[in-house]
Amino acid sequence: MHELSIAYDVIEQVEAAAIRHGFKKVNQIHLLVGEWSGVDVEALQFCFPEATRKTCLKDAHLLITCKGLTIQCLDCFELTPISREQALACAKCGSVNTKIIEGKELRIVDLDVD
Amino acid sequence: MCQDCGCEIATDLISRKILGVPQVQQVQKLQISQEVFSEDRNRSTPVSRRIEMGQAIVEKNIQQAELNRMWFRTHQIPVINMMSAPGSGKTYLLEKTVQALADSLDFAILTGDQEMSYDADRLKRVGARVKQINTLSSCHLNAQHIEAELQGFVGARSQLLVIENVGNLVCPAAFDLGESHKVAVLSTTEGEDKPTKYPLLFHEADLIIVSKMDLVPYLDWTQEVCQQHIRKVNPNAPIFYLSAKTGEGMEAWLKYVQTLRSEATSMGSLREVLK
Ligand SMILES: Nc1nc2c(ncn2[C@@H]2O[C@H](COP(=O)(O)OP(=O)(O)OP(=O)(O)O)[C@@H](O)[C@H]2O)c(=O)[nH]1
Ligand SMILES: [Mg+2]
Ligand SMILES: [Zn+2]
Ligand SMILES: [Zn+2]
Ligand SMILES: [Zn+2]
Numbered sequence: 001m002h003e004l005s006i007a008y009d010v011i012e013q014v015e016a017a018a019i020r021h022g023f024k025k026v027n028q029i030h031l032l033v034g035e036w037s038g039v040d041v042e043a044l045q046f047c048f049p050e051a052t053r054k055t056c057l058k059d060a061h062l063l064i065t066c067k068g069l070t071i072q073c074l075d076c077f078e079l080t081p082i083s084r085e086q087a088l089a090c091a092k093c094g095s096v097n098t099k100i101i102e103g104k105e106l107r108i109v110d111l112d113v114d
Numbered sequence: 115m116c117q118d119c120g121c122e123i124a125t126d127l128i129s130r131k132i133l134g135v136p137q138v139q140q141v142q143k144l145q146i147s148q149e150v151f152s153e154d155r156n157r158s159t160p161v162s163r164r165i166e167m168g169q170a171i172v173e174k175n176i177q178q179a180e181l182n183r184m185w186f187r188t189h190q191i192p193v194i195n196m197m198s199a200p201g202s203g204k205t206y207l208l209e210k211t212v213q214a215l216a217d218s219l220d221f222a223i224l225t226g227d228q229e230m231s232y233d234a235d236r237l238k239r240v241g242a243r244v245k246q247i248n249t250l251s252s253c254h255l256n257a258q259h260i261e262a263e264l265q266g267f268v269g270a271r272s273q274l275l276v277i278e279n280v281g282n283l284v285c286p287a288a289f290d291l292g293e294s295h296k297v298a299v300l301s302t303t304e305g306e307d308k309p310t311k312y313p314l315l316f317h318e319a320d321l322i323i324v325s326k327m328d329l330v331p332y333l334d335w336t337q338e339v340c341q342q343h344i345r346k347v348n349p350n351a352p353i354f355y356l357s358a359k360t361g362e363g364m365e366a367w368l369k370y371v372q373t374l375r376s377e378a379t380s381m382g383s384l385r386e387v388l389k
Contacts, residue, residue: 002253002285009171017165027162031171036314038288085310087346088317096349100317104288108167 003043006106007051013108018056023113026060030109034067037106041066069103175289178257182264182292189270190382192374193277195293197315199308200281202301203325205233207358207367208278212242214368219375221274224263226255228280254285257292274375283312295374301326302333306340313347321352321370328357 014026033039041064048062069082073090079101080091089096170176186193196204208223215221223244225233234246245267247259255277268275277293279286298319300308303326309316316322322344324337337355344353354370356363 005252006171009174013167013169013171013173017167021165023163023165036288038285038314087310088313088349089346096345104314106171106288107169108171110167111165112162113165114162 003039004047004051006039006044007048010108011052011055011057014057014111015055017111018113021113023111024056025114026057026111027114028061028063028112029057030063030065030111032065032067032105032107032109034103034105035069036100036103039106065109067102067105070101071098072101073098172289175257178261179290179292182257182260183294185264186275186292186294189272190378191268191270191272191275192295192378193275193291193293194295194297194371194374195277195279195286195291196297196299197279197283197286197319198281198299198301199283199304202281202299202304203358204278204281204299205236207299207323207325207356208237208242208276209240210358210361210364211276211368211371212237212240214364215371216241219273219372220271221276222268222272223276223278224255224260224267225278226259226280228253233278249280253280253282254289255279255291256289260291274371274378283308283315287312287315287318294378295320297321297323299323299325300340300344302329302335302340306335307343309343309347316344317347319348319351321354322348323367324353324355326357326359327355327362328360 010029010031014029018024018026031044033041033044045062045064052058052060071080071082071088071090072078073080073093073095074097075095076090076093078090078092080089080098082088082103087096088098088100090098196208198204205225208225212223221243223237223242224247225237225244226247226249227233228249228251231246231248234244237244245263247255247263249255249259260277277291279291296319298316298321300316300322302324309322324340330337341353344351352370354363354366356367358364
């Protein structure tokens with residue numbers, strides 16, 4: 001629901017990078033979006049072309065890597081990938097004493113520029 | 115210096131503008147098993163240069179939330195970020211809380227809605243010190259919204275701040291405001307299964323309030339099933355079952371609020387002693 005403002009945040013960071021690195025045009029931008037980052041990938045893809053229309057990201061290929069949820073058990077340290085509506089419990093020892101280690105990311109990974 | 119209490123640290127933090135973007139960091143290797151929305155990772159032309167980025171897209175919010183947190187700590191103000199679906203009863207619970215505690219606790223309330231100031235009006239009517247934040251197109255509060263109210267509205271002498279977030283089970287959970295405690299509210303009328311459908315918000319909550327317990331007789335709702343769903347995503351947080359309407363279960367919540375305040379001040383005096 002706030003994907004447009006996320007797109008504007010992306011533009012702001014890329015424009016700052018354009019000044020630092022001296023480029024004028026981005027050919028490809030690679031984003032990492034966690035399943036629990038609060039961002040809907042389809043909505044972001046939908047609003048991206050319009051949001052970037054007058055920027056150096058115009059015509060850039062948008063590459064999005066989605067990252068699923070992974071928890072780590074605080075008792076036995078096992079990593080467990082979690083699918084939707086599954087309890088946040090360790091697959092090895094069953095403990096619910098866990099912490100999220102992946103799936104909340106929302107990052108620009110890299111840019112391919114001219 | 116801080117215009118409220120004269121402390122050095124606070125203004126330094128607040129007035130420090132966050133300029134541009136943070137340093138470029140190396141991003142860690144991605145797992146290849148993930149789904150990729152692209153036909154071709156390397157379709158760029160050979161003349162293309164690759165620039166590693168790596169910073170969070172909401173980096174500005176992350177930094178501002180940390181600055182807010184430091185300001186609250188410096189001034190020993192515990193901060194509750196209250197989150198839920200629209201209409202779970204956040205404002206109603208706060209109205210009752212103000213009526214019960216306003217004489218003994220000087221607390222401030224910030225209430226976020228996309229439009230209108232109904233919530234602030236309701237809270238003013240019961241005597242609350244409250245300010246409405248309209249987020250307009252945004253479906254959640256962010257750390258900048260809160261920062262703008264620190265020196266003027268909240269003030270260094272507040273004993274507690276409650277932030278009523280925009281009613282939404284998804285986005286608010288992704289935006290740290292600098293709070294010390296996240297409280298998730300789930301009303302009985304929403305059904306028992308919302309915690310597993312919207313796991314992040316309930317997973318990160320320090321306290322879960324199940325509201326509108328007076329309506330249970332009219333619903334096909336059981337506490338046991340609700341608790342199972344909550345425990346699937348949050349094994350440890352306390353759960354308070356209450357009805358702000360009848361007052362049933364309210365003591366636990368009121369005591370929780372008062373304890374946050376006394377903990378914050380005793381931590382503060384401990385720091386003074388250690389100095
Ligand atoms: N029966 C009953 N109704 C309640 C209770 N708490 C709240 N309500 C009603 O639920 C409705 C919504 O309550 P609000 O306090 O406006 O909910 P909210 O979470 O602040 O809503 P938003 O700010 O719009 O997200 C109102 O009509 C309240 O009177 C309760 O304990 N019992
Ligand atoms: Mg409200
Ligand atoms: Zn949103
Ligand atoms: Zn384990
Ligand atoms: Zn101060």
